Each structure stands twice: as C-alpha cells, then as structure tokens.
Amino acid sequence: MDAVSRIERTLSTSLDRVDSTAGPPRLAAAMRHAVFPRGARIRPRLCLAVAAACGEDDPAAADGAAAAIEFMHCASLVHDDLPCFDNADTRRGRLSVHRAFGEPLAVLAGDALIVLSFQTIAWGAARSPSRLMPLVLHLAAATGMPFGIAAGQAWESEPTIDMGQYQRAKTGALFAAATVLGAAAAGSEAATWRELGERLGEAYQVADDIADVLSGKDELGKPTGQDAAHGRPNAALVLGVDGAMRHLTQLAEAAVAAIPDCPGAAALKSLTLSEARRLLPKDMALRAA
Amino acid sequence: MDAVSRIERTLSTSLDRVDSTAGPPRLAAAMRHAVFPRGARIRPRLCLAVAAACGEDDPAAADGAAAAIEFMHCASLVHDDLPCFDNADTRRGRLSVHRAFGEPLAVLAGDALIVLSFQTIAWGAARSPSRLMPLVLHLAAATGMPFGIAAGQAWESEPTIDMGQYQRAKTGALFAAATVLGAAAAGSEAATWRELGERLGEAYQVADDIADVLSGKDELGKPTGQDAAHGRPNAALVLGVDGAMRHLTQLAEAAVAAIPDCPGAAALKSLTLSEARRLLPKDMALRAA
Structure with a gap:
C-alpha cells in the first residue's frame, strides 16, 4: 500500500473509532471537515519515509505516528483560522471550520484533534508499547511549550518577537517531529x-x-x-x-x-x-x- | 507529604520544565494563570486517594496522573470561559485568562495545557513505562470524543441535546478518569x-x-x-x-x-x-x- 493510502486509512480509522452515535454529531463532522479532503500530507509522508528508511519493523506504529502528526497539523490550522487569529473564511478551497460550524465547535474540534493525535499514536504502538514513551514525548515537544507549534503561534502575541524561535516553532517543529517520530516508531x-x-x-x-x-x-x-x-x-x-x-x-x-x-x-x-x-x-x- | 502538596509540586515542576527563557513568555504566564492559585483540586486529590488505596508502588506515576487530570481540567476552564462560550470575565476570583491575556493566548494556553497534560503523565510513568499505554488512553477518552469533556461541551452546540450524555461527559468524565487513572498509575x-x-x-x-x-x-x-x-x-x-x-x-x-x-x-x-x-x-x- 502506498504512503498516502496508509495515511488516509489511519486518519479515517482513528476518526471512526471516536465517532460514536452516542457522541455529539456536529463535533464529529467538524473534526472530519478539518482533516478531509486531504492537503499535501507532506509531514506524515515524511514520517513514513523515515520509518521505512530505518527498516520499519512495525508498520502500525509508523502509521500511528504519521497520522498523529497530521491530526496535530489539522488542529493547528483550525485554531489558526479562528477570528482571534487569521480570521480565515476558507481553507483548502472551502469554508474554514469556524465558518462552517461556528466558533465554539472550531475551538472544540481543535481540542479534540489534539487529544485524538495522542490517542492515535498510542493505538499505533499497541504491538510496540515500549516505544510509546519517546513517541508521546516527541509529539508533545513538537506541539506545546516552549518550542512546539502552539509556542510558535504565541510569538505573534508577544510584544517583541524572536523571529528565529517563531519560525522554528511554528513551521519547523512538526517537520522535525515527522522525522524524529518516524525513527522512534521504527525503534531507531x-x-x-x-x-x-x-x-x-x-x-x-x-x-x-x-x-x-x-x-x-x-x-x-x-x-x-x-x-x-x-x-x-x-x-x-x-x-x-x-x-x-x-x-x-x-x-x-x-x-x-x-x-x-x-x-x-x-x-x-x-x-x-x-x-x-x-x-x-x-x-x-x-x-x- | 500530603496530597495537596504533592499535587502543587507536580503541577509546578511540569510548568517549570516547559517554561524556557527561549519560549514565548506571555504564553507561559497565561498557562500559570490558568493553574494557580489553586482551586479545590478535587479531581487530582481523588486520583491520589485511589492510587494510595490500591497500594501505590510508584508515587511519581500517581503524581503524574493526578497533575495531568488537573491540567486538563484547567485547560477546559480556559476554553469554556472564552467569549464564544461563557464569555466569563472572572474565574476563581480574578480575571479569566482571555480577559487577562487576550483571546489568542487563551486559546493557545488551553492547547498547550492539553499537551502538557499528556507530557506530565508520560514523565510520571518514567519508572513504570508499561503503565503509560493505559494512562494515555484513559486520559484521552476522558477528554476527547465521544464521551470526554470536549464532547460534553460540544453538546451545547448541537440542535438537540442528550442531557444524560452531556452531564456524563462534561462533568463525569474527569471524575471517572480520576479514579481510573489513580488505579492504572498504581498498576491495578x-x-x-x-x-x-x-x-x-x-x-x-x-x-x-x-x-x-x-x-x-x-x-x-x-x-x-x-x-x-x-x-x-x-x-x-x-x-x-x-x-x-x-x-x-x-x-x-x-x-x-x-x-x-x-x-x-x-x-x-x-x-x-x-x-x-x-x-x-x-x-x-x-x-x-
């Protein structure tokens, strides 16, 4: 199976696992809207390429890591598009999540995608549980404080901006996570x-x-x-x-x-x-x- | 050391670990504002009480789980207070995060606290890495879709509300996580x-x-x-x-x-x-x- 098919399958499977008829249906729809139809999927493809280069012995772990990175990327786009940031009406040629579902569900869709990202990396590591610790810690470091994508976005709200830290965190962190997580998923x-x-x-x-x-x-x-x-x-x-x-x-x-x-x-x-x-x-x- | 002191120490230590001088300082301040001064800490105290009742053999794992639950609770309060939800000016007797730091940093502080929650539970499990998988999955289930606190909040944006699911998810999920994670942290x-x-x-x-x-x-x-x-x-x-x-x-x-x-x-x-x-x-x- 080619890389893009593996990525789309893992993203779909993870979303299906948390989309119960007993849950709030519009939040589920908002999360799918944020993830599909696909963009370039450049970060998860990089993750799978590195896992393969490392002699990938557990494809599910690599799939989980790749999808986790993409969920995190999608979550950041949903929040970055909010009225208090870029106030973007469109994304990938159609309505942004907050324009399609309202601001409350856009905030919550981003939150739930961050959670789903960690869930997906854990599900993927089921057969290699000893790899979960580095996977979770590298994913968190690429996302939160002080050098992850949330920190990168936060530099826009600082009175003085450290441009190097801004770009390394806002763009570079998830690319670095893609290669690091690909290797970690392969046990390297x-x-x-x-x-x-x-x-x-x-x-x-x-x-x-x-x-x-x-x-x-x-x-x-x-x-x-x-x-x-x-x-x-x-x-x-x-x-x-x-x-x-x-x-x-x-x-x-x-x-x-x-x-x-x-x-x-x-x-x-x-x-x-x-x-x-x-x-x-x-x-x-x-x-x- | 009593339970509250253990909880406050773990929350402080985790925040200190991600508060680098090279990161955006106002986001770090917004995160601390969301966590301190303390509320009742009822969920992490419950978590530690269950871990102790289970014959806690790894206090650091229990501390990590308890603090993770409290970070998640604080993240949900920051986002629930946003103008698009409750538009609350105050929380615990002082300004809410979005009133003190602006809406962009309130969104990002919530995001970064969700990430820090997973990071903290992983740090805590350093000496019991085999417990990390259930800890991450229970924490995620209590937070995301379809039955976690984000799902609970999302019911308020549905055209018809399932009141039972709403209350179980919005309030019950983190209490259930407190007992479940306390036991999981103790290896039970x-x-x-x-x-x-x-x-x-x-x-x-x-x-x-x-x-x-x-x-x-x-x-x-x-x-x-x-x-x-x-x-x-x-x-x-x-x-x-x-x-x-x-x-x-x-x-x-x-x-x-x-x-x-x-x-x-x-x-x-x-x-x-x-x-x-x-x-x-x-x-x-x-x-x-």
Missing part, C-alpha cells in the same frame, strides 16, 4: 533524525515565501504578496526569487547530507530531493526562467 | 474503579445544583439561580433543596459501595464520605435547617 535512535526534519522545514518555509511573492506578482506587477502587505519576514523578499531558489536548493542538499546511516538511506536521499522539487509552485520553472 | 485493574468516579461526579453535579439554587435565594427570595435563569437542568430545582440533599447522600453511599476490594478500602470509604460532605456549600447545614 530518534535524535540523529532531527536535523533532516529541521532542514526540510526551513526549505518548506522558503518555498512558501517564494509562492507568496509570486502570488502577488500577477496582480500588482511587482514581487510582493501577503507577507509584504503585513510586514512579515519573507526569504524571497530579502534574497529575491532567484536567491531564494538557490537557498532552497542548498537546504535540500543540507537535508540530504543530514540523513543518518540507515538501511534505506539511498532511497530516502532520492525521495528527499524529489520532494524538495515538489515544494516549489507548479509553474516555478516557467516564472523563474 | 482500572475498569473496576470507574463507578466510584462516576458516582462522585454525579454527587459533585448535584452539589453544584444545590449551590446554584441557594446562590439565588439571597437576592430573589426564592429558590432560583443561574440554571433557572438559563433554563438549564438542575436537580435542586426538580427535587427541591432537601430532596437534592437526600439524593447527594444516596450518591455518596453508592460511591462508597462501589469501592473495589483493595488494601486501603476502609480509609478510602471514610475519605469518600467526608469529601461528599465537603461538596456542600459551607453554610448548607444552616440554610437547610
């Missing part, structure tokens, strides 16, 4: 896998910055976008689009160099480079020419 | 401990109903309160204050009868009865005379 030493995730998280941020700048180009005729409009830091504004593309290539090469010795290192290196190319906007080659 | 069979927690959760709800009715008596001269004003179900409105008191006594007796055979059963029975009396408003004897 997890710490050596952090750098790969961190470099890919940085590459993802730079690709996002490039896309933001190019998205503004069409309408305004100059290299700007939402980040310029809101005074947010953007690598493509600082380095230019060509400079940002070179930086992204360097980050992808650094990611490849950071892959530890493992049974599937060669395949993972090849996959890492092709994924880095996928990060670019689809018409990047044309526009950057 | 957890399922037999659920009924004690459920009966005490019902008793707590009835005591709350009595307090609500009596709170209205002073000002209006008739047995009413916030529940009557908002059309919420209230046992003391249905049964009268004297009838509700008799019901509370029956629930306390049912709780005592539900205590499984264990090394500390006698002491726990005595504690359960004295705790049930503490549930009543301080001037209950006088007013009900």
Whole structure:
C-alpha cells in the first residue's frame, strides 16, 4: 500500500473509532471537515519515509505516528483560522471550520484533534508499547511549550518577537517531529533524525515565501504578496526569487547530507530531493526562467 | 507529604520544565494563570486517594496522573470561559485568562495545557513505562470524543441535546478518569474503579445544583439561580433543596459501595464520605435547617 493510502486509512480509522452515535454529531463532522479532503500530507509522508528508511519493523506504529502528526497539523490550522487569529473564511478551497460550524465547535474540534493525535499514536504502538514513551514525548515537544507549534503561534502575541524561535516553532517543529517520530516508531535512535526534519522545514518555509511573492506578482506587477502587505519576514523578499531558489536548493542538499546511516538511506536521499522539487509552485520553472 | 502538596509540586515542576527563557513568555504566564492559585483540586486529590488505596508502588506515576487530570481540567476552564462560550470575565476570583491575556493566548494556553497534560503523565510513568499505554488512553477518552469533556461541551452546540450524555461527559468524565487513572498509575485493574468516579461526579453535579439554587435565594427570595435563569437542568430545582440533599447522600453511599476490594478500602470509604460532605456549600447545614 502506498504512503498516502496508509495515511488516509489511519486518519479515517482513528476518526471512526471516536465517532460514536452516542457522541455529539456536529463535533464529529467538524473534526472530519478539518482533516478531509486531504492537503499535501507532506509531514506524515515524511514520517513514513523515515520509518521505512530505518527498516520499519512495525508498520502500525509508523502509521500511528504519521497520522498523529497530521491530526496535530489539522488542529493547528483550525485554531489558526479562528477570528482571534487569521480570521480565515476558507481553507483548502472551502469554508474554514469556524465558518462552517461556528466558533465554539472550531475551538472544540481543535481540542479534540489534539487529544485524538495522542490517542492515535498510542493505538499505533499497541504491538510496540515500549516505544510509546519517546513517541508521546516527541509529539508533545513538537506541539506545546516552549518550542512546539502552539509556542510558535504565541510569538505573534508577544510584544517583541524572536523571529528565529517563531519560525522554528511554528513551521519547523512538526517537520522535525515527522522525522524524529518516524525513527522512534521504527525503534531507531530518534535524535540523529532531527536535523533532516529541521532542514526540510526551513526549505518548506522558503518555498512558501517564494509562492507568496509570486502570488502577488500577477496582480500588482511587482514581487510582493501577503507577507509584504503585513510586514512579515519573507526569504524571497530579502534574497529575491532567484536567491531564494538557490537557498532552497542548498537546504535540500543540507537535508540530504543530514540523513543518518540507515538501511534505506539511498532511497530516502532520492525521495528527499524529489520532494524538495515538489515544494516549489507548479509553474516555478516557467516564472523563474 | 500530603496530597495537596504533592499535587502543587507536580503541577509546578511540569510548568517549570516547559517554561524556557527561549519560549514565548506571555504564553507561559497565561498557562500559570490558568493553574494557580489553586482551586479545590478535587479531581487530582481523588486520583491520589485511589492510587494510595490500591497500594501505590510508584508515587511519581500517581503524581503524574493526578497533575495531568488537573491540567486538563484547567485547560477546559480556559476554553469554556472564552467569549464564544461563557464569555466569563472572572474565574476563581480574578480575571479569566482571555480577559487577562487576550483571546489568542487563551486559546493557545488551553492547547498547550492539553499537551502538557499528556507530557506530565508520560514523565510520571518514567519508572513504570508499561503503565503509560493505559494512562494515555484513559486520559484521552476522558477528554476527547465521544464521551470526554470536549464532547460534553460540544453538546451545547448541537440542535438537540442528550442531557444524560452531556452531564456524563462534561462533568463525569474527569471524575471517572480520576479514579481510573489513580488505579492504572498504581498498576491495578482500572475498569473496576470507574463507578466510584462516576458516582462522585454525579454527587459533585448535584452539589453544584444545590449551590446554584441557594446562590439565588439571597437576592430573589426564592429558590432560583443561574440554571433557572438559563433554563438549564438542575436537580435542586426538580427535587427541591432537601430532596437534592437526600439524593447527594444516596450518591455518596453508592460511591462508597462501589469501592473495589483493595488494601486501603476502609480509609478510602471514610475519605469518600467526608469529601461528599465537603461538596456542600459551607453554610448548607444552616440554610437547610
């Protein structure tokens, strides 16, 4: 079964397990709305790729870790879209959760998805219970205080913002968790896998910055976008689009160099480079020419 | 060390572990504001009492479970106080988290406390890692879908409300978790401990109903309160204050009868009865005379 099918199956199975007819049906619907239809699933695919490279001996543990990361990512999007943060009306081309179900159920859907994330990682580890401790602790570290995604989002509410901590926590933490949890799910030493995730998280941020700048180009005729409009830091504004593309290539090469010795290192290196190319906007080659 | 001191120490230690100078300081302050100064700590005290009755062989595991329950309770209060739910200005005699720190940090403080709850239960189980699986799964079940506190709160957003499920989930779930997790932390069979927690959760709800009715008596001269004003179900409105008191006594007796055979059963029975009396408003004897 390919990685995306495994991820979708695990997400569905976990949601089904907590969707009892005796529970509140609109909360269940709001949670599904947050998770399906799927986005790129880039973090859980990375998690499964690392588990495979480590010689995955318990696919259910890796599936649980991958789905847990995606549930956490979806929870963060639901809360980030709330009126008190981005006040986003749409997400992935349709209504955001708070616009479709109201603000109370959006808050609760995020909460329940955070809980489901821990539940899913525990269910996945049923045959490898000794791996649960590192799995829970790495998942929590990527999510909470002081360096997880909640901490990353909180920097926007501080009087002075530490930009490095902000980006490492808001974007990098779940990428690092993807590689670290993939290794932990396979029973491998997890710490050596952090750098790969961190470099890919940085590459993802730079690709996002490039896309933001190019998205503004069409309408305004100059290299700007939402980040310029809101005074947010953007690598493509600082380095230019060509400079940002070179930086992204360097980050992808650094990611490849950071892959530890493992049974599937060669395949993972090849996959890492092709994924880095996928990060670019689809018409990047044309526009950057 | 007495139970309350153990609970306060574990809550403080956990918060200290995630409060790095490199993290966002206002989120850390919002989390502490939600947890201190302490409320009655009734759920973690119940958890420690059950662990002791089971012949607690790993106090750190019990401490972790008790603190995890209290973090989850505090997280739910922070989110329930948000403008989109109760819009409460105060909590425990001072500003609610969203009034003191703003809505974004209140959402994130709740999220980060949910994460810290799982982290704390994992830290506590360091010397008994085989107990982590049931601890995580029972904690998640008490918190998420379909029967946990998030599900309970979500019933308020459903077009038709299942009152039984609503109260069992919103109030009962964390009481049942307190007894179940106390037993699981001590390495005992957890399922037999659920009924004690459920009966005490019902008793707590009835005591709350009595307090609500009596709170209205002073000002209006008739047995009413916030529940009557908002059309919420209230046992003391249905049964009268004297009838509700008799019901509370029956629930306390049912709780005592539900205590499984264990090394500390006698002491726990005595504690359960004295705790049930503490549930009543301080001037209950006088007013009900």
